Every structure is written in C-alpha cells, then in structure tokens.
Amino acid sequence: MFITFEGGEGSGKTTQIQLLKDALEAKGHDVITTREPGGTIEAEKIRELLVQRDGGDWTPTAEAMLFFTARHMHVETKIKPALAAGKIVICDRFTDSTIAYQGYGHGFDLDTLNAIKKVSIGNMEPDKTFILDIDVTEGLTRAGKRMEGDDDGSTEDRFERMKIDFHENLRQGYLTIAKQNPNRCHVIDASATIDDVHLAILSAI
Ligand code: Z5A
Numbered sequence: 587m588f589i590t591f592e593g594g595e596g597s598g599k600t601t602q603i604q605l606l607k608d609a610l611e612a613k614g615h616d617v618i619t620t621r622e623p624g625g626t627i628e629a630e631k632i633r634e635l636l637v638q639r640d641g642g643d644w645t646p647t648a649e650a651m652l653f654f655t656a657r658h659m660h661v662e663t664k665i666k667p668a669l670a671a672g673k674i675v676i677c678d679r680f681t682d683s684t685i686a687y688q689g690y691g692h693g694f695d696l697d698t699l700n701a702i703k704k705v706s707i708g709n710m711e712p713d714k715t716f717i718l719d720i721d722v723t724e725g726l727t728r729a730g731k732r733m734e735g736d737d738d739g740s741t742e743d744r745f746e747r748m749k750i751d752f753h754e755n756l757r758q759g760y761l762t763i764a765k766q767n768p769n770r771c772h773v774i775d776a777s778a779t780i781d782d783v784h785l786a787i788l789s790a791i
Pocket of ligand 1: 595597602622637678728783
C-alpha cells in the first residue's frame with residue numbers, strides 16, 4: 587500500500603507519519619517512510635535546488651519539471667521496489683503537492699502539470715492520501731514557532747516565506763483535489779490534538 591500525506595505548512599505531516607508508522611509496525615507490517623522532494627540520493631540533490639533559500643531563481647516550468655524529475659527517480663528507484671517487496675510506503679508529499687503548490691498556489695497551468703506528470707510517472711497514484719487541513723494562520727504559526735526555535739538551523743523556508751494569499755489558494759487547492767478524488771483522499775482536521783488527528787487517520791485506514 588502506498589500512502590501519502592499532504593497539507594500546508596505546519597499541518598503536522600511529519601508528526602503523524604511517525605505515529606502511523608509506529609501503529610502499523612505494531613500490527614506487524616513492514617513500513618518505510620520517505621519524503622518529497624527527496625527520498626533518494628539524486629532526488630535529495632534536487633531538493634536542495636528547490637527548497638533552499640538560495641537554491642535558484644527557477645522559472646515556473648523549470649521548477650515543475652525539477653519536482654517531477656525528483657519524483658521520477660523516487661518512484662522508480664525507491665517506491666516501486668519497496669511496494670514490490672510487500673512493504674507499506676508512507677510518503678511525506680507527492681504529486682498532489684505539485685498540483686496544490688505550483689498549480690493552485692502559483693497558477694501554473696494544471697493541464698501542463700498533468701502532461702509533465704504523465705511523462706514522469708505515468709499513472710502512479712497513492713492508494714490513500716491524508717490531507718491535513720488547518721487554518722492557514724494556525725499552520726504558519728506552528729511552522730514559525732519551529733523556525734524561531736531554530737533547533738536544526740534549517741534554511742529550508744523558501745516556500746514558508748511566501749504571502750498569506752498563496753497559502754489560502756493552496757489550502758483551497760487541496761480541498762478541490764480531495765473533492766475530485768473522494769476514494770483516495772481523506773481530509774483530516776489537523777487543528778485537533780496530535781492524538782485526535784492520529785485516531786482520525788487510523789480510523790480512515
Ligand atoms: N513542494 C512543492 O512546492 N511542490 C512539490 O511538488 C513538493 C513540495 C513535493 C518542502 O516540503 C516544501 O516543498 C514545501 C512544499 C514544497 N513547502 N514548504 N514549506 P516539506 O514537507 O519538507 O516542508 P513542510 O511542508 O514545511 O513540512 P514540515 O515543516 O515538515 O511541516 P509538517 O510536517 O506538516 O508538520 P510537523 O513538523 O509535524 O509539525 C509542525 C509543528 O507543529 C511541530 O512543532 C509539531 O510539534 C507541531 N504540531 C504538529 N501537530 C500538532 C497538533 N495537532 N497540535 C499542535 N501542534 C502540532
């Protein structure tokens with residue numbers, strides 16, 4: 587089974603992925619977690635170009651193709667082999683992020699994005715997607731809190747620094763994706779406590 591987590595900044599994906607992994611392993615499943623952009627050596631190199639503050643001033647087309655180049659490598663060399671070996675793969679972000687961020691957020695043409703997707707990964711789709719939905723200000727406050735703490739010295743904040751309107755468009759984009767894919771996508775209220783969000787995810791699984 588291929589499970590993805592989606593949502594805006596500070597929605598709690600990383601926290602919930604770890605809890606779900608632990609719960610599935612406790613039931614005897616073989617689980618790997620991974621993330622996008624990244625997940626393989628090559629894709630992590632592309633991640634640096636995309637998310638670092640000084641990663642580069644990409645045109646929208648170049649940026650979209652870089653996300654899908656990383657995704658192609660990730661799917662071919664990590665996700666498909668793990669699924670073939672019977673593992674559950676839980677991925678932090680996947681194609682829905684590109685549709686939401688580059689498409690609904692930045693206004694990149696959705697038909698062009700879907701054409702790039704087709705060339706890059708064919709019909710590869712997750713079996714289940716959890717969209718962690720949270721009020722934009724609340725999510726950004728959570729993400730900001732973490733940045734102020736500066737515990738890891740991270741400068742991966744190029745997207746977090748964008749304007750609030752962008753984040754609102756992004757949130758609505760995710761809700762539209764969920765409506766268009768009701769069997770695959772579950773919208774989870776991410777403003778609840780960590781434990782309650784986890785229970786909602788387990789019950790959907
Ligand atoms: N991007 C893109 O544009 N196009 C694409 O195709 C892809 C990505 C794949 C990197 O993503 C950036 O790339 C991302 C989109 C863009 N933009 N940004 N930023 P990322 O996944 O690496 O980065 P992120 O979205 O910022 O994720 P994050 O910082 O790792 O946040 P998170 O995983 O959603 O949340 P968290 O780390 O689990 O929690 C954040 C804080 O909130 C932390 O202190 C938690 O303890 C706290 N938290 C979590 N849950 C709760 C609850 N329920 N209550 C209270 N506090 C909570």
